Amino acid sequence: MERKRQQRGMERMESLLEAAALVFAELGYDRATTNLIAARAGVSPGSLYQFFPHKAAMAEALASRYAANFEAVHAKVLTEGIEKVELGLFIDLVVDPFLAFHRDAPAFETLLSAGVMPGNVEVLKQAFARRLAELFTMRCPKANPKEMQVAVEVSMGIFNGLLPLLTKGSPASKRRAVVELKCVLERYLAPILDDGSRVR
Amino acid sequence: MERKRQQRGMERMESLLEAAALVFAELGYDRATTNLIAARAGVSPGSLYQFFPHKAAMAEALASRYAANFEAVHAKVLTEGIEKVELGLFIDLVVDPFLAFHRDAPAFETLLSAGVMPGNVEVLKQAFARRLAELFTMRCPKANPKEMQVAVEVSMGIFNGLLPLLTKGSPASKRRAVVELKCVLERYLAPILDDGSRVR
Amino acid sequence: MERKRQQRGMERMESLLEAAALVFAELGYDRATTNLIAARAGVSPGSLYQFFPHKAAMAEALASRYAANFEAVHAKVLTEGIEKVELGLFIDLVVDPFLAFHRDAPAFETLLSAGVMPGNVEVLKQAFARRLAELFTMRCPKANPKEMQVAVEVSMGIFNGLLPLLTKGSPASKRRAVVELKCVLERYLAPILDDGSRVR
Amino acid sequence: MERKRQQRGMERMESLLEAAALVFAELGYDRATTNLIAARAGVSPGSLYQFFPHKAAMAEALASRYAANFEAVHAKVLTEGIEKVELGLFIDLVVDPFLAFHRDAPAFETLLSAGVMPGNVEVLKQAFARRLAELFTMRCPKANPKEMQVAVEVSMGIFNGLLPLLTKGSPASKRRAVVELKCVLERYLAPILDDGSRVR
């Protein structure tokens, strides 16, 4: 009984977040209206406010959820170990899961690049950075942490900057964009993560 | 007399665009209100509409103006010729003027990355792309145009993605960001623009 | 429950239309402000827009409603038949219901004489004309339709032109205006609708 | 010198009133903007306010001017005497000058039928009424003044109500409208103004 209620609540919240993600992706945060989100979720505007105190909270929740989902993103990679693979493969192992994730996270781009956003959308960026640092460090443990941090931020910037290319245009151009993204990262990271001792 | 009026008009328009640029940069296009822009320009809301038919027109005017100013950005470089310089220097010659430009164009970032924007804000992106293509082609005339186009778009994406790093944080980190931006571009572009025949 | 809501909605809409009618009648369409109408209806400006997409829609709705109410206006007369009555009585039977209707339709005059109006306020004029044609034709079926159409338009013009006399001034002068309206119509229509064969 | 200035002023005022008349006729009083009127008159908005303290004053001035011009409208008729002519001819002599006047007074209709108008636009109606009374009395001096007054007001209402028919539609329908207007008036006025003693 109590269970059921909680579950119903969870489902509602779920569909609200889903709707919010789609609307944010479509219109951007500012142009997205809470009424539209509620409607898209098949819920009344009032109900929305039982789960989120205000519009900004939806963006935050979405960011948190995306951040949380990040944990699973590189599960396989992280357990299998990637320290000995060739850089190109490493890049694949890092980027592909991100791209896969991106496909199911409609508002990812919006939340990441949001110029002016309310509240803690930062958590998403932070999770992103943390994961990247984790992966980079795993592959190259002896690197200077400060330098690694820079590499992480720059890599995120690159990812961010190329995201529009990855989602807009023809399938062919999108595929090409993936190639280019990896290429940019590989060339940029090679001197940082690659010490030449690995299998080629 | 007539002169004076025209000049006053120009000054007003100038200060309105300036205010608009600042407010757009601060709040983003959507959250920027025409009344705030007018107030920031020390002008009444009605006055704003003597110069711009609607809010969107300010963004467009700003974009056009930035695009127009682009023409001058690489004046020296373009006349002096850059086909024979080392790639690192080439990158400096390309990037530094952009950065200098960026410093005086507060809304540059906002207008470039604008998710949903009205009207012809595209002109800015286009001018950016055109200039980059021009510079790249000048240095490497025999390159495949299609490939060059891709390189241009990717370079713009990189620039775009790293812009936040260039403007936020400590002076030191900003300086570092410049170094990294150039580094990323150089490593990415080397195989494309560099055929090894140049002075090192 | 659902019922109640719908009824409340209907009531609100009703009171909004009523307020709109009064304000239109008082100030004319242009000078009527949506905020004033809302206030007069005891409602917030936002509420108004839950029922009408824009100001013009209120005028249209009012016109449609008036037009619809026209159907009932001559109910008795139309069923009882008026072909055999004396012209003076016919005029009474035509005019009196119009006047009765007019008393409960504050914006009737405004909507009818509206110089520049948005959208389909025409429906009201059309319903008016249709009804008049119906009545005229019923009484005088063999009349030339083209001529009948002219008679209808002229009669409407007369009605329209004398409306102010019917609503302004002392009760006595208003009563007199009714007499005159009927007199004008009777004298104008006699040669058209009267063939002398009727009971006197 | 002083003359010249005054004359220039008069000309300006003239062209302003002319422009105002056109704009009022086109858009109605409310939708007419002072800036548009000024522009149409080839004059600055500021200049307009040197001649008229506010928008309403233009309508008033126009009404006064129209009222003043009324004096001349029936000049010939009034001096020649119309007491002995047949009613149909009398109506022609009364109506035709009005229609001629109406052709050169673009805002006549707007000012006459103006639902809600500021200031003394009434003067126009009054002049109209006075003239009509004058003509009616001239033809039928022994009539009861009160009754005459009623006949005048009703006639004005008729005129007013049929004005739109006189100005809209095809030339043929406009000609027809004139015929109908006279017809309505003649039939209405016959028992009032006609005692049967006149030449037929």
Added chain:
DNA sequence: TATGAATGAGTGTTCATTCAT
């Protein structure tokens, strides 16, 4: 608890009027 009608401050925009030149 869920609803969706209601709210009202705030938005972009207009325009009668003023005033520095």
Added chain:
DNA sequence: TATGAATGAACACTCATTCAT
């Protein structure tokens, strides 16, 4: 005196948020 840029109150309309049901 004529100008037209400048003003700012007001308008139509929106939307995040609330609350009676």
